[in-house]
Amino acid sequence: MSGLTSDTPVPTSVVIHAVSRVLELQYADGRSYRVPFELLRVYSPSAEVRGHGPGQETLQTGKRDVTIVAMEPVGNYALQPTFSDGHSTGIYSWDLLYELATQKDALWRQYLDKLAAARVDRDAPMSAPDTPGGHGHCH
Template sequence: MAGLKSGAPAPTALTVHEASRVLEVAFSDGASFRIPFELMRVYSPSAEVQGHGPGQEVLQTGKRDVTLVNLEPVGNYAVKPTFSDGHDSGIFSWDYLYELGQQQDALWRQYAERLAAAGVDRDAPMAAKGGHACGSH
């Protein structure tokens, strides 16, 4: 089957809810998820967030109010969101969106644990590193 690696269901509808800041995704198997923009941003599959290997993830903070300013299709297997903080390098495959939707509770817990372990607040501004500006606030 071309395009879908693991055979995850394909989305039948994508709806951006700007006021509540969630991406609603309905899949062909009947599953439907409301994925908060903040969760998508914190778990962006980009190298900028995930690093280049286990343990190199960059903890994201200050993303509670992030919005989606654009959502463009990538082939027939993914979407590329542009977030209001300028982040646009994450390619969200259908598989990954399904995973985010399905595992939201566990991912929020993991995020809270990572924040606590780092001793930072969820709403703390991101520290600029290595000349990479994260937008002005």
């Protein structure tokens, strides 16, 4: 389990399976991985999920049924999916995608452990940012 370097494999093919809700990553060596959209979503590299430092992560819940509605390449180094819940700020580098693909089971356990530790249900809706009555304050 070495750290990923500049020779991180780049998938030769990326297939969005909307019905089974998995992202299939195929690599030149013939291996292919299926990464659930939910895992991609809860491990989004975006600031709103990861926070701006350790311990500031926002635990993501209610993402079991999330789908990917669009996928944009970012240069030659990443993909930027738009999820059905409107989340679109995660830039998934090839490093991260490969890590999610190859460490899927461990990451999944880690996510479930975090939910258990926080006593949060996996399917709980995310609490919306505090905007009373749904209107931002403009004072």
